[in-house]
Amino acid sequence: AKKLGRNTCRTYTSEIDTQVSQRLALRRDMQAAIEGRQFELHYQPLVCARSARVTGFEALLRWRHPVHGYVSPGVFIPLAEETGQIVPISEWVLERACRDLSDLRCQGFGELRVAVNLSPLQFQRPGFLDTLSRILASSGLPARCLELELTEGILLEDTELAIERLFALQEMGIGASIDDFGTGYSSLSYLKHLPIGKLKIDRSFVQELASSERDVDIVSGIIAMAHRLGLTVVAEGVENEKQRRILEDQGCDLYQGFLFARPMPLGSLQAFLENGCLA
Ligand code: C2E
Ligand code: CA
Ligand code: CA
Numbered sequence: 001a002k003k004l005g006r007n008t009c010r011t012y013t014s015e016i017d018t019q020v021s022q023r024l025a026l027r028r029d030m031q032a033a034i035e036g037r038q039f040e041l042h043y044q045p046l047v048c049a050r051s052a053r054v055t056g057f058e059a060l061l062r063w064r065h066p067v068h069g070y071v072s073p074g075v076f077i078p079l080a081e082e083t084g085q086i087v088p089i090s091e092w093v094l095e096r097a098c099r100d101l102s103d104l105r106c107q108g109f110g111e112l113r114v115a116v117n118l119s120p121l122q123f124q125r126p127g128f129l130d131t132l133s134r135i136l137a138s139s140g141l142p143a144r145c146l147e148l149e150l151t152e153g154i155l156l157e158d159t160e161l162a163i164e165r166l167f168a169l170q171e172m173g174i175g176a177s178i179d180d181f182g183t184g185y186s187s188l189s190y191l192k193h194l195p196i197g198k199l200k201i202d203r204s205f206v207q208e209l210a211s212s213e214r215d216v217d218i219v220s221g222i223i224a225m226a227h228r229l230g231l232t233v234v235a236e237g238v239e240n241e242k243q244r245r246i247l248e249d250q251g252c253d254l255y256q257g258f259l260f261a262r263p264m265p266l267g268s269l270q271a272f273l274e275n276g277c278l279a
């Protein structure tokens with residue numbers, strides 16, 4: 001803000017000031033949220049293409065802000081990543097998700113899996129694997145019921161460490177999935193060498209499947225390649241029957257999206273599973 005000769009420049013500066021103060025407020029509120037139990041997990045089912053059965057769900061974080069209502073994870077997670085607040089938040093997410101699934105299992109809902117999104121900071125922390133073991137032990141959840149979703153970016157940030165961690169997860173029996181596949185640097189070579197079980201095709205490729213030949217080609221290429229490498233393919237953001245049909249034709253294994261269910265709180269998920277809500 002040195003040169004304030006032009007008005008445009010001044011306007012720009014004050015806009016940045018507003019952004020900065022908003023972020024500061026958000027950061028302060030997030031601290032209160034961590035201490036005041038304002039976070040919730042919602043769960044979105046994954047559905048098997050063949051059997052139409054729910055195989056598990058993804059845990060999605062929700063912040064119920066006392067003034068602003070629900071704040072999107074797309075807004076507060078990147079900030080929490082910057083401030084380091086993601087660490088206690090992520091630990092809470094893992095604990096909650098494992099405990100919730102453990103409870104569902106006790107109620108006889110069978111072999112379901114829960115997928116938890118990992119933040120880069122969380123994945124790279126020295127104590128990460130110990131934290132995971134501790135949480136699994138205290139929740140009583142078998143390791144095979146937990147899946148961790150990583151973005152391609154996490155793998156490329158510190159590749160050595162990522163490889164070491166992924167093999168350690170495999171050793172522990174925890175599954176790993178690549179999230180938002182196709183949006184990152186897509187260094188396909190890593191897929192061949194890493195213990196990854198699932199690949200989640202990003203919603204941006206699914207969105208226009210019904211109108212874009214190109215997207216159909218991309219998706220069919222991803223699925224063929226993934227299958228050749230022995231990976232299970234999930235399509236994210238499936239919203240309509242047309243998209244589902246195309247994905248089915250291409251041999252997609254699992255669907256996730258509003259067509260089947262929106263993310264929902266645990267209570268609704270229980271009802272959803274009880275009623276076997278899928279036709
Ligand atoms: P993501 O991991 O790609 O999660 C999928 C997002 O797509 C979710 O948004 C979900 O609500 C949304 N979605 C699912 N099906 C559909 C559909 O059919 N149509 C449309 N339009 N959207 C659909 P959400 O819950 O807002 O989460 C946004 C992102 O925030 C997530 O993207 C993930 O990157 C991050 N996130 C959420 N929870 C956590 C968490 O516990 N830890 C970390 N580190 N990140 C999280
Ligand atoms: Ca995800
Ligand atoms: Ca995703």
Ligand code: CA
Nearest residue numbers: 179180202203
């Ligand atoms: Ca995404």
